[in-house]
Amino acid sequence: MKARIACLAIVLLSVMLSGCTVIGIVAGASADLSNARARHATWSEVRSVPRGREVEVALISGDTLRGKFGGLRALPADSYRFAYDSTRVLLAGDSELPLLGETVFFTPVKGPHVRGPFRGFEAEALAVYQPDEHSTAYLPLSKAAQLRNRDGRSFDVGHLRFLASSRALPSTREFMVQSGGQTYGVPLDHIQQVYAPPHPTYYWILGGVIGLVLDAAIVTSYCSTGTWDVGMSSGGGGYYGGGY
Numbered sequence: 315m316k317a318r319i320a321c322l323a324i325v326l327l328s329v330m331l332s333g334c335t336v337i338g339i340v341a342g343a344s345a346d347l348s349n350a351r352a353r354h355a356t357w358s359e360v361r362s363v364p365r366g367r368e369v370e371v372a373l374i375s376g377d378t379l380r381g382k383f384g385g386l387r388a389l390p391a392d393s394y395r396f397a398y399d400s401t402r403v404l405l406a407g408d409s410e411l412p413l414l415g416e417t418v419f420f421t422p423v424k425g426p427h428v429r430g431p432f433r434g435f436e437a438e439a440l441a442v443y444q445p446d447e448h449s450t451a452y453l454p455l456s457k458a459a460q461l462r463n464r465d466g467r468s469f470d471v472g473h474l475r476f477l478a479s480s481r482a483l484p485s486t487r488e489f490m491v492q493s494g495g496q497t498y499g500v501p502l503d504h505i506q507q508v509y510a511p512p513h514p515t516y517y518w519i520l521g522g523v524i525g526l527v528l529d530a531a532i533v534t535s536y537c538s539t540g541t542w543d544v545g546m547s548s549g550g551g552g553y554y555g556g557g558y
Contacts, residue, residue, distance in 0.1 A: 334528040357481075357505035358437035360489055361386065361452065367510040371491060374506045381493030383510070388487050397484040398434055405477070412461075412469060418442060420453050421460040428453060434486040437502050438478040441486050450486075 355363050363369065363383055371379040389397075395414060402411050412418055412432045420428040420442060428451055433441035439452040440461070455475040462468040477483050481503040488499040489508070 334524075355508040355510075357502050357507070358439070358479075360437070360502060360505065360508055363508055363510055369491065370509045370511070371489065371500060372506045372509070373500070373504050375504070379491050379493065379498065379500065381491040381498070383508075384490035384492045384497055386487040387490050387499060389485075394434055394484065394486055401482070401484055405482070410469070411474075411483075412463060417464045419460075419462050419464075420458060421462075422453070422457045423459045424457075435478060435483040436485045436487055438475065440474075 365383055365385045367383050369381065369383045373379065388394075398411075398414060405411065414434060415431050417429065418432045418440075420440060422428075428442055428444075430442040430444050430451070433443050433450055435441060436452050438456065439454050440458070442451050442453060443449075444451050455471060455478055458471045458475075460468060461471050461474070474483075485502040488501050489505060491498045491500060
């Protein structure tokens with residue numbers, strides 16, 4: 315009986331002080347804090363908007379689109395190639411642009427260079443595929459010191475930055491907004507600003523409950539093995555065997 319009471323006391327104490335509950339509360343509170351912040355993003359910063367947040371998208375036309383941010387969706391390869399090739403034709407007398415698929419070397423002002431097949435532009439960033447990571451890196455042109463291709467031909471980074479900031483270059487992805495049961499794809503160059511209002515959540519409660527359940531299960535399982543009873547029995551056996 316005493317062993318069970320001691321075990322129960324240990325369970326309660328462990329649940330109150332153990333790590334899983336604390337970790338769950340801290341993790342949930344961190345998510346709550348992130349959701350409680352308002353987000354403002356220009357058309358070139360939309361990657362900073364958390365997916366799933368309610369957003370208000372101000373378009374350069376003056377219209378406003380409200381809904382839930384569904385992420386950035388890549389344009390079909392053929393569609394983007396057509397848009398990009400059309401842009402290259404229009405800018406042929408002004409500036410040469412990298413060819414889609416050719417290997418480029420992106421040298422930042424600070425840090426190591428990035429190498430990979432050129433995938434296009436996204437707002438004011440360069441999209442370069444990273445074969446080793448099976449993902450696309452989006453490299454801000456504002457941080458570029460040099461851009462060249464495998465043949466050693468350099469591209470005018472300053473002019474590319476100007477073209478990107480003036481929305482003259484098509485983006486590889488579009489901003490998805492879910493509203494009224496429908497999903498709309500908004501080209502990034504049509505966006506003036508994205509505003510994500512604060513979205514209060516209570517993940518700290520959920521995290522705490524999950525941690526509490528885990529703590530209780532772990533300690534209860536430990537006690538149910540009879541470790542404490544065995545320890546007391548073995549101690550008693552040693553006592554009674556000592557000279558009586």
